[in-house]
Amino acid sequence: MTTRHPLISSLCAALCAALHVSTALAAAPAANEAPAAAPVLRDTLEQRVAPCLACHQPRERNDAYFPRIAGKPEGYLYNQLLNFRDGRRRFPLMTYMVDHLPDPYLREIAAFFSAQHPVYPPAAPVAATAEQLERGRQLVHQGDSARKIPACVACHGERLTGVAPAIPGLLGLPRDYINAQFGAWRNKARRAQAPDCMADVASRLTDADVAAVSGWLASQPPDAQARPADAPAAPLPLRCGGVPAQAGAR
Template sequence: MLSKCFRFVRLFTASCLVLTAGISSAADEGKVPDTIAQRVAACVVCHGKEGRAGSDGYYPRIAGKPAGYLYNQLINFRDGKRTYPVMTAMLENMSDAYLREIAQYFSDQHPPYPEPQPTQSNPAELERGRLLVHHGDKEKGIPACVACHSAKMTGTAPAIPGLIGLPRDYLLGQIGAWKIGTRHAAKPDCMADIVMKMSAADITAAASWLSEQRVPADATPAPAITTKLPLECGNLAP
């Protein structure tokens, strides 16, 4: 617990220093640039340059994700529906309009992405992950991930996130949070329903396979789905 506290202090301090440094540098020149890129400088401390994902294997890619999804998550962190002290501390005084602006900024970013880091998973585990992503498991009632998150797994407008380009540890952490009931979405919470049908081996396999896939050159979200989804989901509105 103490190590987590120290980590929080370091991250929050680093984020504040980035904001302060940017303002101080501009002040030395007699002018503070009022650009959205300058105002979200603290975000890239954890999420990487242009939001392409952190280098430590935990912080997710936020660049190029659907703006509606990013906005919903910012609201959830601000209002305590998702719990992470660094995010809550940074967002607690921000308005809905400002959070929409931040979400749109990162949604519009499409930088080149680094090569995925190998997970050292065995071939059988990776094949199980591929099958779950592309076909699901009918016997367990698990729908294919591509049914909602798009064929390229880059997400679907307006509010279904892309799962490609996310670190394995982050995927395991978030799927695990749904599994133990510490992460929630608007009801009906389709992700919670799906994850509860997945075994620990299923979760590891899906996370491992996804994290080893390259982000495609065109990583923009797919158009909104007009057909019926496998499950009713309550978190699709931006």
């Protein structure tokens, strides 16, 4: 084992001490340097709904768990926030977010997202036979009168882009999300203000019908310029609790 000369050891110790001091001084702020000012956040609605944007990013997210809500009719979004807050829809995270929010604040949130109109992502490939897609198209556009199933277009608009103020569009939604919502209506995990028209419709559809409708809807490319219709083209075939009475019903 080699013994270091005492002088060399002293020089090394002094050098290490000097380096330590100079590093500490470099890392420390100058005595006369003012501390960095904390960033000032503007109190905007967009800043307040940042937690919502974590899941419902208008430009990026559109999946079975966090669907696109941008551009949906304001009344529809408001009703869904009420449903989550008041227990008609069940999703713990959403309930936690809106549990103590008053009605006027929920209306502001609904208006914010309704005004967003980003480009839709491309429609994902759908694994369905031509026969299934045709059955889906028939149910969407014609319904099934023998089983009292109204056509989707009768409520959701001829272009399936929704109807203001409270009926959502159906295009641009993933197939898994549509299937999950039909399942939620059947299992009563999703409800709406009475009369709950979609719960009635869901109860009349077979599993094959649901798969056909969701497959056809998910395969249609949405028009980025499309907006909800201003009013139904005809009286609605069913009464729906979340839709203003002036929409009528057959």
